[in-house]
Amino acid sequence: MILTQNARLESGLFYLLAGLGSLVIAIGIGTALYMEHSGHIVTGMNNQTVWGLPHVFAIFLIVAASGVLNVASIGSVFGKKIYKARAPLSGLLALGMLAGGLTVIMLDLGRADRIIVAATHFNPTSVFGWNVILYPGFFAIVGIYLWTLMERRMNEYSHIAGLAAFIWRLLLTTGTGSIFGFLVARQGYGSALLAPLFIILSFAWGLAVFFVVQAAICVWNNRSLQENIFSRMRNLLGIFVAATLFFTAILHLTNAYFAKNVGFESFLLFNSEFSAMFWVGQVLLGSLLPIYLIYSPAGNKRGWITIASLLIIFGAFCQLYVFIIGGQAYPLDIFPGYDVTSSFADGAINHYTPSVPEFFLSIGGIGIAFTVTVVGVRLLRVMPRQEALEKLEEDDSDGAA
């Protein structure tokens, strides 16, 4: 009787969550149609700030998608069985988040109806062009990888499929960072450091997302995360967040060292609407506080690590907003040594305010990632069974010994 009630409750919760996710997706798609009909005039984006909030959300989803796959990679590539038990969930999340991010990017195009043109016209010198190959390739490889994990007859190929997925995800994040790394025009971009920075960002953001989803699923299933896997993943999260701080610091220090970029760095870090977002949002709340929570006694409690993970995700949005919007807000230095004015905002700081349609389109991507995960978790056996986990924990401990 109790079992039936639990099943009914669980089923109701599933339909509630799936319905909620579908509603958010519907809002996003409806907004995309509105933008398609009206043009980008209904957004806050303009000819000065050409990429806006949808790009912040989309790039978060894409970068975190590649990072969330790391949990699977640690299992399949580096042989940690206790991680491998979580590989299906990791792969499912990766697919869902990439689907969400790509949908937002595609629906924000000025001519979203021409997406087939992007698929059939290839420019080998374009980083976007590379990504047109890297993103669908990620879907295919992670799909095959999931198949090798979940189909018993294919299990023997899971190591090689996992290795391919790991290499591909590194290429994918390199491609995402290089979208900005290959831009020669603007002071905030154009650095080879952006590719490795984005890779380490993906490690931290992806693991933070995994922690939050894993905690939610544990609550959903009325289960608790084992101490062994919890402490390992928590320590890993701390190292990744510290590494993102290190790379971010090097990026800004290098940029500030060059006289031509001093004005930009001064603007971004100390003298603009982005400064508080950088120091408070990205550095303090998004990095230092999570590191404190992870390594302080509070870090032994599951709840605090979930909060730390949520803070890391919040910091990720702050970081991308500062990076993408802030990088466009500072005027192009077309005439060094001159003060410049024009009817096209030359020499002027560009102020950007996201519009409601942009926000709706952006959260539509989150809705896709959320719904794919909820449906996937329900339909597929992506979470390991308790007894299997206990055995794997013993195996890993033996291996370590």
Add this chain to the structure above:
Amino acid sequence: MSDSKHNAQPELPGKAQTNPARRAFIAAAGVGVAGLGFTAIAPGLHLMAVGEANAATGIATRKPGEAASRAVRWGLLVDINKCAPGCTKCVEACHTENGVTEKLADPRQASQWIRKVELTDRRNGKKTELPMMCQHCANPPCVDVCPTGASMKRADGIVLVDRHSCIGCRYCMMACPYKARSLVHLPLTEQNPLVPRGQGCVESCTLCVHRIDRGQQPACVEQCPEGAMTFGDLNDPSSEISKRIAATHTTQVRSDLRLDVGVRYQGI
């Protein structure tokens, strides 16, 4: 010259089709005069045979369907000592010629193919003005980054956007060091048939490619009352623009980027 073009435009797609007899007459007349080296495609508008130069400008014309020549590199020289403060004739000429006439509540969302920029030298406060537009780079970053190849450089050095394959990703706008490109932010009507524009596509100065192919100068050059702009073939040492670049100090904006731009400035 531009007046005759504007008179001719409505005839091209619309009226000629609704009047077959008149269309046949024009075709017959075209055949008749073709032997003389001219083809009439509409009243008041003629295409000259390949290789012939426009008598007024000396610029070679290009037949429809004929590929642009690699031997030519079109360019502009702007003498900012002549550029009159407050004058926006070049901007008006460009936007009239290319049908960039829509008004938007937020000017930052409006297209600007060319703009007047006022410079103040930080050392001595000296003010100068110059027109800024696509610099038609030999190594254009916009072409490098475009995922579909819609951003392209024609053989004669003119950087263009193919409006049929532009997906509106705006990566070229992020890549352009001159802020020369605009996204069309709203649906457009009453466009110039020779200059297709469309919602969601990126656009920029075409050097008035449709005029160049007819042997005419870009509208901004033609309409500049001060004669501050010189148009011509940078590859031809005997062209006026080449001679002036050889004789005087000229500047490539953001020359540190080594983009080898087609638009040069004198007096910066």
